[in-house]
Amino acid sequence: MSYLYFPGCSLKETGKSYDESLRAIFAKLEIPLVELPDWNCCGATSYMAVNEMKAYALAARNLALAEETSESEVNVVAPCSACYMVLSKVQKYMDEFSEISDTIHGALSDAGLKYTGKVKMRHPLDVIVNDFGLAALHQKIAQPLEGMKIACYYGCQLVRPYAEFDDQDDPQTMDLILQTLGAETVDWPLKTRCCGGTLTGTVENVGLRLNDILLKEAQKRGANAIATACSLCQFNLECYQNKIQKNYGTENVPVAYFTQIIGMALGLDDKDLGLHRSFVPFSKDLIKGGAHVHA
Amino acid sequence: MSTLHFERQIKYESELDSQFPKEIMEIPGGEHLATCIQCGTCSGACPLSIYMDHSPRKIIAMTRAGFKDDVLDSRTIWLCASCYSCTVECPKQIKITDTMYALKRKAIKENRYPKGFPVPVLAREFFGIVKKTGRNNERNLLLKLYLKTNVLRLFKQIPIGLKLFFKGRLGLKSEKIKKTKQLQTLLDAVERRTS
Ligand code: SF4
Numbered sequence: 001m002s003y004l005y006f007p008g009c010s011l012k013e014t015g016k017s018y019d020e021s022l023r024a025i026f027a028k029l030e031i032p033l034v035e036l037p038d039w040n041c042c043g044a045t046s047y048m049a050v051n052e053m054k055a056y057a058l059a060a061r062n063l064a065l066a067e068e069t070s071e072s073e074v075n076v077v078a079p080c081s082a083c084y085m086v087l088s089k090v091q092k093y094m095d096e097f098s099e100i101s102d103t104i105h106g107a108l109s110d111a112g113l114k115y116t117g118k119v120k121m122r123h124p125l126d127v128i129v130n131d132f133g134l135a136a137l138h139q140k141i142a143q144p145l146e147g148m149k150i151a152c153y154y155g156c157q158l159v160r161p162y163a164e165f166d167d168q169d170d171p172q173t174m175d176l177i178l179q180t181l182g183a184e185t186v187d188w189p190l191k192t193r194c195c196g197g198t199l200t201g202t203v204e205n206v207g208l209r210l211n212d213i214l215l216k217e218a219q220k221r222g223a224n225a226i227a228t229a230c231s232l233c234q235f236n237l238e239c240y241q242n243k244i245q246k247n248y249g250t251e252n253v254p255v256a257y258f259t260q261i262i263g264m265a266l267g268l269d270d271k272d273l274g275l276h277r278s279f280v281p282f283s284k285d286l287i288k289g290g291a292h293v294h295a
Numbered sequence: 296m297s298t299l300h301f302e303r304q305i306k307y308e309s310e311l312d313s314q315f316p317k318e319i320m321e322i323p324g325g326e327h328l329a330t331c332i333q334c335g336t337c338s339g340a341c342p343l344s345i346y347m348d349h350s351p352r353k354i355i356a357m358t359r360a361g362f363k364d365d366v367l368d369s370r371t372i373w374l375c376a377s378c379y380s381c382t383v384e385c386p387k388q389i390k391i392t393d394t395m396y397a398l399k400r401k402a403i404k405e406n407r408y409p410k411g412f413p414v415p416v417l418a419r420e421f422f423g424i425v426k427k428t429g430r431n432n433e434r435n436l437l438l439k440l441y442l443k444t445n446v447l448r449l450f451k452q453i454p455i456g457l458k459l460f461f462k463g464r465l466g467l468k469s470e471k472i473k474k475t476k477q478l479q480t481l482l483d484a485v486e487r488r489t490s
């Protein structure tokens with residue numbers, strides 16, 4: 001089965017290493033991944049604040065483009081939580097509310113597009129656990145992640161409110177993957193607590209504090225690294241650490257995409273995984289030792 | 296002898312706007328708002344409620360009752376990060392996050408938000424960039440945001456901006472889709488069909 005890839009805007013910029021590491025591990029695992037031609041921005045949270053129906057239309061164009069690529073059902077992989085949520089939401093709402101589906105179908109057809117409902121939204125966590133399988137993943141280990149103690153951070157929009165592949169309150173897929181690869185994952189209650197999204201850029205003191213709470217709790221539970229599955233979460237948790245340290249005295253801790261950590265276990269090069277783009281170095285040292293990193 | 300002087304804190308019914316709840320409840324599934332039991336689960340689940348002037352529960356009650364000015368002038372709607380914690384916990388299946396979005400749209404449309412408050416500007420700029428190019432450009436978005444709200448903030452962000460740049464995490468060329476015309480046609484068609 002091949003997968004259509006919807007990178008989303010942030011994976012082209014601040015979340016570049018998510019894009020790089022995802023492509024690298026899918027290639028290594030021989031899971032075919034083809035970028036959706038001419039995809040557009042999903043609308044994220046901001047478009048919805050200006051115009052509801054246009055936000056749905058924006059998302060729906062991507063679904064229509066995906067359908068053009070195949071006669072049968074298509075699996076669209078969206079790694080960014082916001083994209084994944086928005087694309088899933090428009091599917092749900094088109095089923096649920098006729099005023100939305102009438103307008104969207106009409107507008108799509110005015111633009112020479114059509115969507116009949118054959119797209120299945122997938123997250124890479126879902127693909128790896130449910131399609132590829134943990135047993136198969138175990139076979140591919142080149143470098144077991146022994147000594148790594150990871151706090152898996154799922155954030156909000158990945159599992160809430162639509163994902164069916166994992167639990168909304170206590171999701172497990174990322175934990176299972178990293179455990180399979182030899183890492184220990186810590187039990188912590190803030191797995192799905194919001195990082196504040198764009199608040200770090202708009203209401204900075206509030207945004208910083210939300211992230212500080214996450215960083216502190218992860219470390220308190222013994223984590224020596226945090227794994228994320230969303231580019232905005234990763235950006236907030238990692239890039240603001242200097243500011244957070246200044247304000248709240250919180251120690252720095254490396255924050256990597258779960259795909260980068262998988263890549264390490266598969267023996268891929270740091271560069272192919274975008275590890276050189278980290279602000280707080282995430283390195284192989286974590287594998288055996290567990291010392292805190294001071295950036 | 297001096298007398299204590301009290302000002303009335305709560306509006307009389309005649310001062311409320313009965314049209315307002317109707318407009319907000321027009322969103323898909325919005326009719327459920329009427330069934331709120333004021334249990335406060337949403338406020339308890341909300342990670343931002345400690346920063347809000349009115350908790351999510353209060354916003355729902357005030358919207359339903361027609362306290363238009365108080366709701367649209369509140370900071371609550373701009374602090375909402377759309378994390379859906381409230382929505383998944385609400386025992387009455389009220390789409391609280393969607394309601395917050397509807398309130399943001401209303402406030403943006405009526406041009407009423409706290410002065411210099413950057414969130415509505417972010418939303419507007421984002422809308423503009425995506426409409427033109429089909430993709431968001433984080434660098435332009437942030438530049439515009441800071442230039443339009445507070446230039447000083449821009450300077451404060453320079454260290455992170457530079458670091459992102461040197462790590463190759465800021466795109467220099469703006470991403471653009473090929474079929475921008477098709478996207479415009481689509482968005483115009485929505486405009487026509489909804490107005
Ligand atoms: S959780 Fe639902 S029912 Fe309870 S106060 Fe909030 S909106 Fe009302």
Ligand code: SF4
Nearest residue numbers: 341375376378379381
């Ligand atoms: S969606 Fe908004 S109101 Fe609801 S819990 Fe999250 S931040 Fe609070």
